[in-house]
Amino acid sequence: MNNSGNRSGGSAQRSLGYFNIGHDLIPREMIGAYAVLKKASATANHAGGQLGDEQHRLIVQTCDEIIAGQHADMFPLHIWMTGSGTQFNMNMNEVISNRCCELAGTPLGSKAPVHPNDHVNMSQSSNDTFPSAMNIAAAVSVRTRLIPSVQALRDANAKKAEEWKDIVKIGRTHLQDATPITLGDEWSGYAGMLDDNLERIGDALKGIYRLAIGGTAVGTGINAAPGFGDATAAEIAKLTCLPFVSAPNKFTVQGAHDALVHLSGTLRTLAVSLFKIANDIRLLSCGPRAGFAELILPANEPGSSIMPGKVNPTQVEALTRRP
């Protein structure tokens, strides 16, 4: 069984043996998202009278540790594994079980007092938890990281638009001279594009908030008590402060992941907008003596190892380079 201190579990070790492919790990955002889901499930099972007090207390304590960022090194699995993510679910179940053993003073791998399948995975399947965790990870990342960052960029553009609203400049269409425009007009356009993107992303989150939890193996809810999905989703909503619900049709959200496809589409639209904005700025700043040279970019770092004084639009290059 596990060595002392290694709580990742047998399923994780087997997965690493059979799927030791590449360097890309299951996204770290999935660790916290799954721990939120396991905590919420334990709370729903406890409230439903199926999970004992001690098991509930230990699972909740362990999930709180994981949500706080502890034990992150216990999730070493690659993305190139089973398509259902089952080994990651079992990795999570076993890490939680093993940590509960530690807290209870029982040997790692003893599965007592908290069993990875019977207690941590109670009323659940990988087939409803992995998709739910995917949605939680995506929504939380979008809400806490992406939206604030896009909003701040939008605000910075709007500020420039206001500052530069009276600077009359040449407009261009087809990269050829056209009638005048203000520099503020151009930058207000960029701010407006980002406003539109924020609206699109917000709309896409509506589908992401509908979780598969409660559907278990194939969407029928076998081995879960009636109401478990709703109770767990409500708990997840409470923990994340986001309006998650148990999806009205589990076959929809377990058979396909269209909400994530839609979100991905809005992310692509944002990428296209960012590319256009950055590319415009790069073009208008080209020079300084033999280009448009209408904009002066901050000289953050030396641009060349051989050409003294060169400044390059490196921030544009970083933003426009797609993986």
Add this chain to the structure above:
Amino acid sequence: MNVYKPLIIFNVANSISLMADGCENFRKFLVEGTKPNLKKIAEYVDRSLMLVTALSPVIGYDKASKIAHYALDNDLTLKEAALKLGLVNEADFDRIVDPAKMVHLS
């Protein structure tokens, strides 16, 4: 059941974090420090041939076009070309061809 789940969330999470960090960096290290080159911007407006568009409703598209082409071919300003061709007088030109009046029309 869809069996590409790990790959789906890998790509979505990657897109989210790349663009969150990308927007942050672009704002801090580029947008906030960008300045307009007022001298260059004014120079382009002064030398612009497309200001001729404002003359179109007054003297017609064809005459306005003639002024623009004449200015380009002979390396003249729009005003020099207009006066040389005698298609508009100086006072009218100065009144009509004013870049500041050509923006914010709405």
